[in-house]
Amino acid sequence: MLHKLGAAIFAALLVFSLAACSLGNPQKAGDTFVADASAAIDAVPNVVSNKTRFTDPGGMGAVINVRITAVEHTDLDAVLRDSLHAFADASGSLKGVSRVEFYVFPEGEADNGIRPDVLGLSQSPTVQEIRDYTSSNG
Incomplete structure (x- = not known):
């Protein structure tokens, strides 16, 4: 009886361990996304630089922050439009519900930037809203 109980506990621990491994590390996946998105946005014409951050506070949903300095x-x-396309193309690994804070400003004028609401999106759209926008605005 004790032997069967021990085997059952071992099997349960093995199942839980495998399940935990399959969940992956969301922050690590976010780091990969940041590298891909940063490279894609840097390739957009008239982009001087960008700073892309992925934060996953655990259970609260990820937040992506993108600040772009333009010529x-x-x-x-x-x-902004071209950067949203680059972002959407790089976002395949992200959940659509993650919120994105996007800000584009001219070099030397950080206070004079624009957000996605100037293109008809919400000020902080979700990843899926950006995907939908870019797919319908070629």
């Missing part, structure tokens, strides 16, 4: 005197709407 002075450039069309910020175009940089």
Whole structure:
């Protein structure tokens, strides 16, 4: 009887361990996304630099923060639109419900930027809202 109980406990521990391993590390997946998204956004015309952060506080849903510095005197709407496309293309590993804080500003004028609401999205859209926007705005 004790032997069967020990075997059952061992089997349960093995199942739980395998299940935990299959869940993966959301922050590690976020780090991979950040590298991919940063490279894609840096390739957008008139982008000087970008800072992309992925934060997963655990159980609260991830938040992605993207700050893009654009060339002075450039069309910020175009940089934002193209950056949203680059972001969406790199977002395949992310859950659609994650909130995204996007901000594009001209070099040297961090207080004079724009957010996705100028393109008809919410100020902090979800990943899925960005995907939907980019798929319908080629």
